[in-house]
Amino acid sequence: MYLIIINVLLGILAGLALGLTDTASTVWAVVWGILTFIAAQLLAGYLVQKKVKLEMEKVQEILNNGKNHLQQKIGQWQMRPPGSIKDAQKIIEKEQKIFIDRALEASSGLEKFNRWAPLMSKQVNALRLQLHWMNKDFKQVDRLLPHVLIMDPMMACIKIARMHMRKEEGIDKVFKKHSGKVRNEQGVLIYALYSWILVQQKEIDEAHKVLIEGCEKVENEFLKRNRESLANNRVGHFSNTPFGEEWYALHLEQPKMKVQRQQRFSKRPY
Numbered sequence: 001m002y003l004i005i006i007n008v009l010l011g012i013l014a015g016l017a018l019g020l021t022d023t024a025s026t027v028w029a030v031v032w033g034i035l036t037f038i039a040a041q042l043l044a045g046y047l048v049q050k051k052v053k054l055e056m057e058k059v060q061e062i063l064n065n066g067k068n069h070l071q072q073k074i075g076q077w078q079m080r081p082p083g084s085i086k087d088a089q090k091i092i093e094k095e096q097k098i099f100i101d102r103a104l105e106a107s108s109g110l111e112k113f114n115r116w117a118p119l120m121s122k123q124v125n126a127l128r129l130q131l132h133w134m135n136k137d138f139k140q141v142d143r144l145l146p147h148v149l150i151m152d153p154m155m156a157c158i159k160i161a162r163m164h165m166r167k168e169e170g171i172d173k174v175f176k177k178h179s180g181k182v183r184n185e186q187g188v189l190i191y192a193l194y195s196w197i198l199v200q201q202k203e204i205d206e207a208h209k210v211l212i213e214g215c216e217k218v219e220n221e222f223l224k225r226n227r228e229s230l231a232n233n234r235v236g237h238f239s240n241t242p243f244g245e246e247w248y249a250l251h252l253e254q255p256k257m258k259v260q261r262q263q264r265f266s267k268r269p270y
Contacts, residue, residue: 004041004118006044008037010036010037014032014033016029016033045117048113048116048117049117051113052110052113055107055109055113059106059107062102062103062106063099065099066095066096066098066103067099070092070096073092073095074092089254093136096134097135100134100135101135103131104132107124107131110124110127111124119149122147122149123149125144125147126148126151128144129141129145129148129155129158130154130155130158132144133251134249138162138165141162145159152186153178153181153182153186153189153190154186154189156174156175156190157190157250158250159174160174160175160194160197161250161251161252164197164252165251165252171197175194175210178190179214182214182218184218185218185219187217187218188223189243189246189247191210191211191213191217191223192214192222192223192226192247193240193250193252194210195207195210195214196240198210199235199238204230204235207230207238208230208231211226211227211230212227214227221242222243226238226239226240240253241253241255
């Protein structure tokens with residue numbers, strides 16, 4: 001907001017300077033004033049976005065390093081499992097919380113741009129909402145949801161998933177609003193999610209219609225498979241597990257961790 005005010009004043013000053021000094025006619029003074037505002041706004045916007053990008057990259061780096069560390073640990077568990085599946089899940093959740101909390105702390109570096117860039121506070125809230133969602137901190141998610149702009153399919157999926165958890169009404173309206181913006185593969189999950197919810201509610205015909213619409217918009221093997229399962233009355237074959245981490249990230253189903261215990265007398269390769 002500050003940038004807009006400063007640049008408006010800059011444009012006015014430029015116009016007045018040209019007009020009062022008879023350097024340009026009144027009309028041209030106004031024109032140059034407007035052009036000055038536009039040029040200043042573009043330049044300032046570019047510089048601010050560049051700094052915002054640097055702060056976002058810090059947050060992303062923390063997340064990437066944390067995820068890579070977890071993947072390495074899970075890979076090691078294929079040979080040396082930590083115990084039970086529940087023990088493994090607890091370790092994952094604990095370590096994930098550590099790097100997500102670090103990412104949340106790093107996101108405070110974006111707050112200084114709130115008054116300089118329009119809607120910046122909503123972007124910061126959206127980032128933090130996704131981090132709290134990863135942490136399963138649903139109290140914070142519920143607090144932030146009314147203060148974010150839902151601009152991408154994943155954020156829409158988070159809202160729909162949370163509404164389903166809370167057994168709220170109006171999921172169909174949220175789906176229709178955001179599924180209408182789907183134009184590519186990124187929007188597949190919103191169809192997978194809503195059809196899954198309908199299947200849970202035993203609304204099989206409606207779920208089938210949703211999948212038909214989704215398959216008409218985007219080309220996806222898993223959507224087609226679920227559509228065919230419902231069309232042939234094989235509801236038990238309906239599954240979103242092939243979507244992998246993208247699906248499990250919505251916290252509606254838990255992944256089944258497969259670990260292979262090493263045989264006691266097996267020979268190790270060298």
